[in-house]
Amino acid sequence: MFSEQLIGNLIQGLVLGTIYGMATMGLSLIFGVLKVVNVGHGAFIMVGAFVTLFLFNALGLNPILAIPVAFIIGMALGYLFYYTTIKRLIKAPELATLLATFAIGVLLEEVIKLIFGSEFRGYNWAVGKVSLGITVLPLSKLYACAGSIIIAVLLYLWFNKTRAGSAMRSVVEDSEGARVCGVNVSGTYALSFALGIGLTMASGVLLTMFIPVGINPYMGGGYTLKAFVIAVLGGLASPYGAFFGGLVFGLLENGSYTIFALIPGVEPFALTRFFSFVMLLIILLIRPTGLLSRK
């Protein structure tokens, strides 16, 4: 009975974990290329969620179609914020970009609040469920999981099989080396910021497909924190590391939830969060470069 529940939750955790992973790739990409920690990460997830909500409720658009829409809006926002803000701060001490991305996050939250208000919203996309015996999975969650895997694979192929991808990898490895090879380094910086934001906004769509409720302007903070834990799990600078970090995190979160639920008098959900950050601290103590990283 308990083991069935645990396995059921772990399956849910695996599905959610792929989405978590995908939702952290943008953060890792931006850090890997630009060495900028995007503190406004969760706010972009939130904007992606609102894009989904708006397209679904106002236009009746299938959330799957919201993925490319959010991605393109994200790319555009990424370029906008890169050229207006980040580019000027790239050479300044790290605190400058931390504050700037924090400010961008606040700006996005307040703009969305102005347009949509601050109440919790949701949408109801009835596409059916599949029963796995132990647990029941709505198809929307499976689509989100498949979407995450497809996007991760596409990103992998783009990185490793295209010229633009190899340019970006070379900038990650050594930007001065990339420059003498003829890579347009500043253009690559702009592209990677835009791509990172595009991926993050697309992940906002995927997350609402998994959890279609609780959409509000301030939902991003929790995701920023989770993304930091996941990124550290996977090695901060590697998008694929982030993807696997997401899987591990999803499993641990759901697994520990099941176990904490057994302890009488404990609110398991709160304890799960506590557990995640204890994990972050432990990892930082024993392997500051990340659990799955090479170095």
Place this chain on the structure above:
Amino acid sequence: MLQVKDLESGYGSMQVLWKPSLEVKRGTITSLLGPNGAGKSTLLATIFGSVEPWGGKVIYEDRDVTQIPTHKKVDMGIALVPEGKHLFPNMSVYENLSMGAYLKKALVHKEESLELVYSLFPRLRERRNQMAGSLSGGEQQMVTIARGLMTKPKLMMLDEPSQGLAPKLVGEVFETILKMKEEVGLTILLIEQNADASLEAADYVYVMHEGLIKAQGTPAEIKQSADIREAYLGI
């Protein structure tokens, strides 16, 4: 082929280049000597464009390229082999070399460039699947030069290519540089700590100190001048 006129640049508010001027003639090896901190690397970086010029001019093949971005300069045939290697450590030797042929013009000639590079550095053919980060210092230096060659340059600027190498390897590097001039037909602007070897290989020499060109001449002229040798070269 390359003229530098009254170039100025620096870092932040600190000026490093105080209007040095020089000329590199086609098909020659021009050597830039001078003590540590003279601004030699800064001069090459400013010619290349990775350090922004504050004033003065860089003329390449009769064209003002002072403000041209680095990726366009590489496309025009200017290569910089930077100080401190700047390889891609988690890519194989072959991938590093391929990155040298990143631009379309160089990509067209990738196979013949590879042949050339492997004939100059046979070791790199053996090591082509090894990660660049795990090579020895000397091998890494070979990859840096080879990657520069892969860009199919006409002018190659080398910043201390023999830095940190054993004396025997230093000799090999200079042999390669001579081959690049004579067999490949490159024009070379070379920074070297190793003044003796550099005077041996060069056709013309500039001596730099505190951001300025303090002396110039043929290697024979520089060697003859005890003043120059004592004041700037310590030989």
